[in-house]
Amino acid sequence: MNIVYGKLAISLACTLLIIVMLVRRKAITAWLDGQSSKVVLTAGWLLFRLLPFVGVYLIAGLSTTSDVNGFWDEGSKASLGQIVYRDFWSPYSPLYAYFLGAFLKLWYDPKMIVLTMALMDGVALWLSFIFYRPLVTQGNLLFKAMVYLLFPGSLVLCIIGAQEDVWMWLFVVLAYLVQKRTGKVTWYAVILAIGLLTTKAIFVLILFPLFLIEKEKIRFLVPMAAIGLLSLAILYPLVGWEFMQPLDEAKTLRAPNIPAVINPWFANQIGVGEKFWNWIGLLLSLGLGSWTALRFQNKSFQYMLSRTWVVLFATMMIVQQSAYSNYIFLFLIPLMYGVVDWTSKKQVALLLIYNILCVVHPSIWWRLDMPKYHSLNDIVATQTSLMDYSLQLCIIVLTGYFIRLAFRESNVMVQQH
Template sequence: MSVVLAKLIISLLCILLVSVVLYFRPQITLGLKNKSVVGVLGTSWVLLRVLPFLLIYLWADYQPTSDVNGFWDEGSKASQGMLVYKDFWSPYSPLYAYYLGLWLKIWYSPKMIILTMAAMDGLALALTYQLFRYKTTKEDLLFKSLVYLLLPGSLVLCIVGAQEDIWMWLFVVGAYLTRKRYGVVGFSLVMALGVLMTKAIFGLALFPLFLIEKEKIRFLIPISIVGAISVVVLYLTVGMEFMQPLDEANVLRAPNILSVINPWAFNLVGLGAKAWNWIGLVITISAGCLTAWRLRKHEYPVMLAHLWVTMYGLMMIAQQSAYSNYLFLFLLPMVFEIIDWNNRKQIFLLFVFNVLAVIHPSMWWRQGMPIYLSPTDIFAIPDRTIDYFIQLGIVCVTLYFVWGSFPRKKK
C-alpha cells in the first residue's frame, strides 16, 4: 500500500498549501494585480508540474506505473506505425494513441507520457483563463489558477496518475474559443476533433450543446461529415474492431451509486447488468440537457461550467464503468465557476473530495477491485471497511457538488 500512502501524504501536503494560500488570499490577490498573466501562469506551471516531474521521475528515478503502462503500450506502437484497434487494443478514440506517439518522437520513454499530460493540463488551464476573462479580474483568475495547480485532484492525478480526462474539458473550451473567431463551423470541427482524440464519453456533451445551438444545421453538417468519414475509414481498415472503446462500459469499477447500494440490497440490484449502463446514460444526458436548457440565456462559459460539472459529475457515480479519477475531468470548471471561495463548507468538502478521489483508485485496485455483495463483505476485514466508506464518501460529496451546479427553477 506504499503508493496509496504516498498519494495520501502528497494530497494532505497539497491541502495544507491550498489552505495557506486561501488564508493569505487578500495579500496574494493584491500581489497578482500587477503581475504578467503569462509570467504567473508559466512560472506556476513550471513549479507545480515540471518541478514535481523532475523530482519524482528523474531525481528519485520513480518508474511510471498503472495507466501510464497502458498509454505507453498504445503510444509506442502507434509511433511505430501500427494500426490502432487492429495491431493493438485501445479503449480510447482512434487519434489518441497517435497523438501520444508524436510526443514519444521527442523522448522515447514512458516518462514522456507524464510530460505530455502535464503539457495538456497547462494548456487546459490557459484556455480556461481565457474562457472566464470576461467575468472577473485578472488577479482573481490567477489566484484560482494557483489553487487549481495546488489541489491534489489535479497535481497527483496529472503527475503521478498521468490521467488524460482533462483533455475533454480542454477541447470543449477550445471549441468555444474557436467559435468566437471562426463561427459555428469552427466550433463543430474542434468538437469533432475532440471526439476523435479523447474518449467516447466526450460525445455525450454533444447532446446538450446541440439542444441549445441556434445554428443547428451549420453545427451538424461539419461534425457529421467528419464522423462519417472516420467511420468509413475505420471500418475499411479494422472492421468492427473500432467499437473497442464501447467495451469499457462493461467493466465494473467503483465507486458509484450501485456499488454502495448493492451490499445493503444483498446483491439484488443486478450489478453489472447492461440495463444499468443505459439508465446511467439516460440520466446523465437528461441532466446535461436540462442544465443547458435552463441556463441557455446565461453567458456561455457559465452555462458550460455548470453543464460540465452536472453531467460528468453525475456520470462518475451513475455509470458502472466510471471511477473517481474522473474528478480530473471537471475539476477546472469547479474551481473557476462552481465553488464559492467564501463558503468554508464548500471548500472543506472540495478538500475531502480531492483526497478521497486521489487515493481510492489505487487502494481499490490493490485490494483486488472488491465488489460488495452483502454487509458482511464490508466488515470482513478493516481494509474493506475503509474502502467501502471511502466509496460512500465520494458518492455523497459528488452528489453534493452535482446538486450545487444543477440549476433549479426560481420560485
C-alpha cells in the first residue's frame, strides 16, 4: 500500500499549495496578467512536470509501474518495427504504439514513456491556453494553468501513472485551432481522424456530437471516411480482424461505476458484466453528450465543447463498466476552464476533493484485488471493503454533480473576461 500512501501524500501537498494560491488569487492573477504567457507556461511545466519527473525517476531512482510497463511493451516493440495487433496486443488505436516508439528512439527506457506523457500534457495545456484566450483574461488563464499543473488529477496521473487520456482533448482543440486559422473544415476533420487513430476507440464518441452541430457535414465526413477506409485497407491484410482488439477493453470490469455500486443492493441480480450494460452506457453517454452539444450550439465553440466534453466523458466514466476514475485526466482541463465557477467556494472545494478521490481510489481498488460486491454483507465484511465502496460512491456522486454543472447553462466564461 506504499504507492497509495505516496499518492495520498502528494495529493494532499498539492491541494495545500493550491489552497494557498486560491487565498492569494487576486494578487497572483493581477501579476500574471502582465507576464509573458510563454515564459509562465514553460516555467510551470518545468517546475511541476519535469522537476517531479527528475526527482521521482532519476534522483530517487524509482522504477516505472502500472500502465507504464504495458506502454513500454507496446512502444518498444513498435520501435523495432513489429506490427500492432499481430505481433503484440494493444487496447489502443493503431498509431499509439508507434507514436511512443518514435520517442523511444531518442531514449530507449520505460522512463521515456513517462516523459512523453508529460510533454503531451504540456502541449495540451498550451493549446488550451490558446483555445480559451478569446473568452478569458490572460491572468485567469495562467492562474488556472498553474492550478491545473498542481492538481493531483493531472500531476499524479501524469508523472506517476503516465496516463495518456488528455491526448484526446489535445487533438480536438488542435483540430479546432487549425480550422480557425485555415478556415477549412477538411483540415479539422483530418486532424480529428488522426486523433482517433492515435489515441483510443472512445475518441469516436465526441465525433458524433461534433458532426451534429457541423454546418458543412459532407466536408466533415468525407476526409474521415477516406482516412478510415485507407487505414482499414492497410490493417486488414496485415492483421485480419485483430484490429478489433481495442474493443475488448469494454469487457474489462473496473470500478467505480453505477452498475458496480448498485449491484449489492440487488443481490447480484442485475447482470453486472453482461454486454447490455455496455450498450446502456454507450447510449447514455453519447445521448447526453449530443444533447449538450445541441443545447449549446449557439454559444461559443469553447463553451459548447467544454460542456459537451465533460458531460460525455464524465458520464462514460460512471456508466461504462470498463471505465475507472483515472478518466478524470480526460476531462479535467475543460472541467476547470469551462465549467467550474471559481468564484464559488463550494465548486472549487468539491473539485479539489474530487481530484484526490479519483487519484487515490484506483490504487486502493487494484491492491484490494479489484473487489466486486455481490451483497450488502460484502460491503461491510471488512473495514477496507467498506472504505473502498464508500470511495466509489463518493466519486460517482461527485461525477454526477459536475455533469449537472456542465449541462446547466451559466455565464462562467463571461465572468472571467
